[in-house]
Amino acid sequence: MTQEEQHAQSPAGTGPAPSDRYARGMAALAQVTGTEHPAVLDxxxxxxxxxxRFTIEFGYGDVWSRPGLTPRQRQIATVAALAALxxxxxxxxxxxxxxLNVGCTRREIVETFIHAxxxxxxxxxxxxLSAAREVFAARPAGEGADDDDLSRPGPADGDRYQRGLEALRAVDGPEGVHVVRSLDDIAPDLGRYLVEYVFGDIYARPGLDLATRELASVAMCTALGTAGPQLRVHLRAFLNVGGTREEIVELxxxxxxxxxxxxxxxxxxxAREILAEHDRA
Amino acid sequence: MTQEEQHAQSPAGTGPAPSDRYARGMAALAQVTGTEHPAVLDxxxxxxxxxxRFTIEFGYGDVWSRPGLTPRQRQIATVAALAALxxxxxxxxxxxxxxLNVGCTRREIVETFIHAxxxxxxxxxxxxLSAAREVFAARPAGEGADDDDLSRPGPADGDRYQRGLEALRAVDGPEGVHVVRSLDDIAPDLGRYLVEYVFGDIYARPGLDLATRELASVAMCTALGTAGPQLRVHLRAFLNVGGTREEIVELxxxxxxxxxxxxxxxxxxxAREILAEHDRA
Amino acid sequence: MTQEEQHAQSPAGTGPAPSDRYARGMAALAQVTGTEHPAVLDxxxxxxxxxxRFTIEFGYGDVWSRPGLTPRQRQIATVAALAALxxxxxxxxxxxxxxLNVGCTRREIVETFIHAxxxxxxxxxxxxLSAAREVFAARPAGEGADDDDLSRPGPADGDRYQRGLEALRAVDGPEGVHVVRSLDDIAPDLGRYLVEYVFGDIYARPGLDLATRELASVAMCTALGTAGPQLRVHLRAFLNVGGTREEIVELxxxxxxxxxxxxxxxxxxxAREILAEHDRA
Incomplete structure (x- = not known):
């Protein structure tokens, strides 16, 4: 039997069997819409x-309802990607x-867009963020609010460069510092902003853990399709901060x-490149 | 005479002479708008x-009115590209x-967006699709309707993998199966969806012939500019299903x-790469 | 002291010190909005x-208020990039x-969009252009108008190919002609349009000097992220028509x-590639 025939006879992969794709999709869509009988596709x-039908069967029945990412992770990745596009x-x-319907907080959503x-x-x-404001305003007041006040400020100004350098090392390891240093000869201030703004202001913020930040970064770079080198940096970073191979593939x-x-x-x-590199290390 | 001077004296190419570009453009625009005196650019x-003036002279006079693609092909490629962007x-x-004005049916337009x-x-x-719904609703009821009912379902569920594999082979030849197999070690289910959803559900649908599907695929990958490997796959596929070199260049x-x-x-x-490869084969 | 430690202690670059970022940002934003107390971010x-706060501190305090590009250059680059996205x-x-608030004329803005x-x-x-029409309509009639009439036509039809070839040589040097000639074997008419439309119709227009045109071209290719070869061509062209290394880095x-x-x-x-090539030449 050729490999090709094997493909025809036994589809590779471990996903759910193709039966009940529609029912499974509707159940997933019901979670996302927070209604028992979603009418959004009517x-x-x-x-x-x-x-x-394809949106329900493929988008929700095949993909969204898979294990490997939680509903909250899927929704954060999706809003990050759609924000970037x-x-x-x-x-x-x-x-x-x-x-909000699957349990993300308003703060997590806002943080994802600040991260964007x-x-x-x-x-x-x-x-x-304007879209978020509209959606929040149309919801009951307390829903999706966590203990955090949305207007609670992030880290004070202080030594942004030092704080950024620490966050950069925690997330990207030596490679991050290398990216910054590579700008010294041509655009040193852009390198400084990378440390101060990206890592000192944004990555050091509470409200979204590092693994979720990197999940969102990878989602955005993948969706944009114009950030190949950065996608690789952030795939490494996602693994550095506890992300898994399975989560990457699901994403x-x-x-x-x-x-x-x-x-x-x-x-x-x-991902194949970065995972192979990771397996060797 | 240097090659450069030749360029200056005798523009290369076989397109229409530069005179009457405006008149030719207005005639083309009249076909697209379905009105004798288009006012859309006023x-x-x-x-x-x-x-x-440039939109008329260049967009319609130079390009749209060229032979090599029919008006229907041009409009399908354009709505595909604009949908993707x-x-x-x-x-x-x-x-x-x-x-609709140049003879595409509502079903073909809807199929193009399902394909998207x-x-x-x-x-x-x-x-x-929302844009299509708006445009259709503002038109006389029967216009652009073909014998097909828009709500006629595509192929039944059945063996989606087997059907997809056949469509994949018909369109992409052995290369398509190779792309799917290359995912086995890292994302086998994504490979499965490629067979089941992309080829089993979408490519196997009636309503748009394979050459038009591939024309739309090439248009979308070109317009997005982020899908280099896929653009090459679909240029090959377009040639496989009867597309020509001239159509590719026109597109x-x-x-x-x-x-x-x-x-x-x-x-x-x-296109140069794929056509050279095709000429060698 | 390692290079890394130096980074931590003395941020590279020559930008303004991190203090007063907010005040400096608000002053810059006031220039852009043309109001003393901008409320746009409320x-x-x-x-x-x-x-x-980040928008003000980073976007306006760190970046916009830097020397190296004038406010007019920054705004032309920004509207070009946003138009392209x-x-x-x-x-x-x-x-x-x-x-308009920093002194660009209506004609320059319209020319930037024609260039787009x-x-x-x-x-x-x-x-x-629709966005510009809205903004212009909401402003006092004379504001941003220069001596030029917006409806003043560009160069007459004449020998568009010859005029384009001259503009192409002035802007891109021999490389531009090379790009056009490289299309002879596959899409000669596209090469002709590049000469006639891009250079004969657009680059030869008055209303925007060549350096500003190339600044806009580089901004658009950078923002789109899908035009790598063209970005390199236009970085070279920007240097050819008087652009500087500092302006590129600022952009x-x-x-x-x-x-x-x-x-x-x-x-x-x-930019690193092209500037290195430029330094060698």
């Missing part, structure tokens, strides 16, 4: 019933609501639905 | 009359209308107007 | 006060207003805020 079904406002609002300034720029982050699989299969396949190619 | 002309809603609506889930993700596809030329010259030039660089 | 501060309409409108057709496609350019630093750090870092990597 307008789609009017003119493209199969697209509505910046071109799918209705879905961003929907998934901010979904993040680094990877997608301030305009994308500010627009995502890439999830990105197929939100940024397309090319983005996911290119993400897997980067 | 608001542009108010503050940037040259931009309005996801950041030009007014133009997407305009060109959905244009697609694969290359640009579900959010981009769902937003394009890349068309993309200059919708996604910019860098996207078009990078697309041509990929 | 809605952000309601749910993400630190993001509002196409996914941040509120910020695009804000920065069109900001461009080349790098980001006509849809992105047309949408940016990349500015792009960190509008398109994210990955875009900026990839831009610096390209």
């Amino acid at each position: 307008p789609v079904a009017e003119i493209a019933p199969d697209l509505a 910046g071109n799918a406002a209705p879905q961003l609002r929907f998934h901010i609501g979904g993040a 300034t680094v990877y997608a720029g301030f305009p994308a982050a500010l627009n995502a 890439m699989t999830q990105m197929a639905g939100y940024a397309g299969f090319p983005a996911a396949l290119n993400g897997v190619a980067a | 608001p542009v002309a108010e503050i940037a009359p040259d931009l309005a 996801g950041n030009a809603a007014p133009q997407l609506r305009f060109h959905i209308g244009g697609a 889930t694969v290359y640009a993700g579900f959010p981009a596809a769902l937003n394009a 890349m030329t068309q993309m200059a107007g919708y996604a910019g010259f860098p996207a078009a030039l990078n697309g041509v660089a990929a | 809605p952000v501060a309601e749910i993400a006060p630190d993001l509002a 196409g996914n941040a309409a509120p910020q695009l409108r804000f920065h069109i207003g900001g461009a 057709t080349v790098y980001a496609g006509f849809p992105a350019a047309l949408n940016a 990349m630093t500015q792009m960190a805020g509008y398109a994210g750090f990955p875009a900026a870092l990839n831009g610096v990597a390209a």
